[in-house]
Amino acid sequence: MASSILSSRCSLSSPAAAVARALAPPRMTLACRFQSSVPMPWGSMAVRSVASRNSSLSAVAPETSAKVIDGKLVSGQIKNEVAAEIARMKDTIGIVPGLAVILVGSRKDSQTYVRNKKKACKAVGINSYEVNLPEDCTEEEVLKHIAIFNDDSSVHGILVQLPLPRHMKEENILNAVSIEKDVDGFHPLNIGRLAMQGRDPLFVPCTPKGCMELLHRYDIEIKGKRAVVIGRSNIVGMPVALLLQKANATVSMVHSYTKNPEEITSQADIIVSAAGVANLVRGSWIKPGAVVIDVGINPVDDAESPRGYRLVGDICYEEACEVASAITPVPGGVGPMTIAMLLSNTLESAKRIHNFK
Amino acid sequence: MASSILSSRCSLSSPAAAVARALAPPRMTLACRFQSSVPMPWGSMAVRSVASRNSSLSAVAPETSAKVIDGKLVSGQIKNEVAAEIARMKDTIGIVPGLAVILVGSRKDSQTYVRNKKKACKAVGINSYEVNLPEDCTEEEVLKHIAIFNDDSSVHGILVQLPLPRHMKEENILNAVSIEKDVDGFHPLNIGRLAMQGRDPLFVPCTPKGCMELLHRYDIEIKGKRAVVIGRSNIVGMPVALLLQKANATVSMVHSYTKNPEEITSQADIIVSAAGVANLVRGSWIKPGAVVIDVGINPVDDAESPRGYRLVGDICYEEACEVASAITPVPGGVGPMTIAMLLSNTLESAKRIHNFK
Numbered sequence: 233m234a235s236s237i238l239s240s241r242c243s244l245s246s247p248a249a250a251v252a253r254a255l256a257p258p259r260m261t262l263a264c265r266f267q268s269s270v271p272m273p274w275g276s277m278a279v280r281s282v283a284s285r286n287s288s289l290s291a292v293a294p295e296t297s298a299k300v301i302d303g304k305l306v307s308g309q310i311k312n313e314v315a316a317e318i319a320r321m322k323d324t325i326g327i328v329p330g331l332a333v334i335l336v337g338s339r340k341d342s343q344t345y346v347r348n349k350k351k352a353c354k355a356v357g358i359n360s361y362e363v364n365l366p367e368d369c370t371e372e373e374v375l376k377h378i379a380i381f382n383d384d385s386s387v388h389g390i391l392v393q394l395p396l397p398r399h400m401k402e403e404n405i406l407n408a409v410s411i412e413k414d415v416d417g418f419h420p421l422n423i424g425r426l427a428m429q430g431r432d433p434l435f436v437p438c439t440p441k442g443c444m445e446l447l448h449r450y451d452i453e454i455k456g457k458r459a460v461v462i463g464r465s466n467i468v469g470m471p472v473a474l475l476l477q478k479a480n481a482t483v484s485m486v487h488s489y490t491k492n493p494e495e496i497t498s499q500a501d502i503i504v505s506a507a508g509v510a511n512l513v514r515g516s517w518i519k520p521g522a523v524v525i526d527v528g529i530n531p532v533d534d535a536e537s538p539r540g541y542r543l544v545g546d547i548c549y550e551e552a553c554e555v556a557s558a559i560t561p562v563p564g565g566v567g568p569m570t571i572a573m574l575l576s577n578t579l580e581s582a583k584r585i586h587n588f589k
Numbered sequence: 590m591a592s593s594i595l596s597s598r599c600s601l602s603s604p605a606a607a608v609a610r611a612l613a614p615p616r617m618t619l620a621c622r623f624q625s626s627v628p629m630p631w632g633s634m635a636v637r638s639v640a641s642r643n644s645s646l647s648a649v650a651p652e653t654s655a656k657v658i659d660g661k662l663v664s665g666q667i668k669n670e671v672a673a674e675i676a677r678m679k680d681t682i683g684i685v686p687g688l689a690v691i692l693v694g695s696r697k698d699s700q701t702y703v704r705n706k707k708k709a710c711k712a713v714g715i716n717s718y719e720v721n722l723p724e725d726c727t728e729e730e731v732l733k734h735i736a737i738f739n740d741d742s743s744v745h746g747i748l749v750q751l752p753l754p755r756h757m758k759e760e761n762i763l764n765a766v767s768i769e770k771d772v773d774g775f776h777p778l779n780i781g782r783l784a785m786q787g788r789d790p791l792f793v794p795c796t797p798k799g800c801m802e803l804l805h806r807y808d809i810e811i812k813g814k815r816a817v818v819i820g821r822s823n824i825v826g827m828p829v830a831l832l833l834q835k836a837n838a839t840v841s842m843v844h845s846y847t848k849n850p851e852e853i854t855s856q857a858d859i860i861v862s863a864a865g866v867a868n869l870v871r872g873s874w875i876k877p878g879a880v881v882i883d884v885g886i887n888p889v890d891d892a893e894s895p896r897g898y899r900l901v902g903d904i905c906y907e908e909a910c911e912v913a914s915a916i917t918p919v920p921g922g923v924g925p926m927t928i929a930m931l932l933s934n935t936l937e938s939a940k941r942i943h944n945f946k
Contacts, residue, residue: 403787403788419781420778420781420782420784420785420788421777421778421781422781423780423781423784423785424776424777424778424779424780424781424782424783424784425777425781426781426784427777427780427781427783427784427827427831428777428780428823428827429821429822429823429827430760430823431760431777455846456846456847456848464786464834465786466785466786466787470784470785470786474784477821477842480844480846481846482841482842482843482844482846482847482848482853483841483842484839484840484841484842485834485839485840485841486839487837487839489812489813489837489838489839490813490839491813491839496839
């Protein structure tokens with residue numbers, strides 16, 4: 233499987249490359265012209281460095297060579313595998329995995345995420361349960377619903393859609409989810425097990441697990457490689473770094489206090505960027521032949537788009553294509569993997585609870 | 590306080606330097622000639638590198654400049670602070686902190702450690718409790734004693750001396766210690782909180798906390814600095830890396846799968862070595878002016894010693910003295926800090942349990 237995926241390249245006419253082309257701005261004219269509308273937390277050095285390298289890189293004729301790591305394709309494969317396993321479980325022991333989602337308030341983006349999760353559950357045969365609570369409900373009401381799902385044997389995974397309203401303490405609510413049903417893997421006990429040698433978490437957080445799955449399915453060696461993770465959030469950067477380290481990479485973490493991010497990233501064989509800064513990582517930040525995983529999904533102004541904006545990653549895709557050996561596009565890279573991993577974690581939970589091998 | 594400590598240097602006649610001189614082998618003749626009697630897990634590259642650099646470095650006249658980071662002195666200060674706080678607590682609310690130690694089997698080294706811990710407790714006014722169980726006792730017996738200490742309100746810290754006999758599962762036993770009394774900080778829930786932004790562990794593991802305390806008390810800036818941690822054990826390397834990262838250093842972890850450790854360490858402003866390999870880190874591995882914290886305590890053959898061996902660190906002390914700006918000796922560096930931090934954690938626990946500010 234890996235070899236057929238690997239044949240797709242930035243510039244070839246494979247399905248993956250077509251996806252990549254559809255997502256990528258026209259060569260040279262739009263490359264990395266989209267700048268983030270959020271403040272850059274990376275210090276003036278990084279910004280200067282980007283500015284000084286831009287002109288010289290733009291002058292060079294592009295020689296695209298990076299393979300496209302096709303998250304849409306891989307997530308589809310994973311969903312098929314999950315669906316097959318769910319069917320086998322139902323046929324064998326009559327159990328259907330269940331995922332409960334708690335949504336507080338009426339944020340449009342959260343509603344979309346929850347709707348997509350429900351749709352994805354349905355497609356693979358997971359029962360989904362949903363509770364919608366008003367924006368002004370109390371922490372106790374949320375906790376009450378978590379307790380009900382904790383005790384409900386038809387529910388194998390519980391997910392509280394973030395962000396929560398400001399008057400709630402996220403930590404209290406996430407800690408209330410039974411560790412056996414914490415399919416998001418955000419419980420500190422899970423994170424602790426992820427960090428420790430000789431221990432395994434019950435669940436690996438979905439997006440970091442998705443990044444690792446892409447590396448594994450594309451046969452990218454991790455052991456002994458230099459890996460740099462950009463960003464150190466609890467939900468992506470930090471757990472990705474722990475996973476890469478568990479896989480025996482030599483890991484460095486770059487963050488907003490790092491003085492010379494480019495110097496460090498340019499030593500890496502594998503770069504995972506989860507900074508949330510549009511086009512932060514330029515071609516000059518990447519070692520020739522490195523593998524680049526882009527977790528960022530950043531809206532940038534684009535007058536040519538009907539919506540007035542478009543989504544780009546943390547990596548300057550056009551420039552990276554010329555340097556990296558493999559790269560995930562945005563969208564269509566890590567994004568689709570997150571839901572696939574949520575489905576996979578829910579199945580895993582049901583199998584563990586019912587001791588189904 | 591820091592300035593008076595900082596005046597001691599490798600070659601000066603301060604008390605700290607005297608300690609260092611007493612510990613260090615005579616210049617040039619013995620420097621780093623002690624090789625580890627344990628197998629090197631660092632690959633042939635590291636070993637070759639050491640061999641090739643050795644002769645050239647020996648030929649250069651030494652110019653010692655590193656300040657000695659005096660763990661014995663700092664740990665004495667911390668013990669005094671802990672003792673004063675315990676006296677205040679006793680006077681104010683009549684509570685005396687208590688530390689319980691469970692020792693299984695009759696390993697000589699473990700008995701020595703437990704004896705030293707009891708002695709240190711006594712010196713600062715902590716009540717110590719001890720249970721000695723035979724080598725062949727069951728896991729259930731150990732768990733029973735943990736449960737008793739968990740419920741005992743006069744006990745604020747519980748410590749299971751490691752290693753445990755082979756027939757016991759360390760994970761089961763350590764997990765049984767109440768998180769509120771886990772003064773060793775080894776519980777995965779504690780480690781998870783250590784890893785996560787916006788969360789704090791109840792207890793920071795003692796040796797890593799000791800390393801950080803030395804950096805803090807010597808006014809060594811961490812924020813924005815490049816830090817490299819060598820070794821990734823659950824009890825030292827990994828938690829030290831998490832702590833350095835929480836303090837906003839840019840952290841890289843070097844371990845047995847790292848192909849070019851010297852290249853990475855030589856970029857670091859702060860090196861913490863917890864590899865357990867005698868004299869692994871040569872002068873050439875260290876950036877001029879770097880701060881070097883040596884957690885290793887390695888026995889090496891020494892025919893001149895009455896015991897037939899001596900203890901050395903992971904860092905080649907003589908060579909490092911010529912390159913680093915500050916360094917911990919072995920012994921007398923990190924070593925004495927571990928027990929001081931255990932006492933500090935026990936006090937902290939008693940204060941938290943009794944809500945004493």
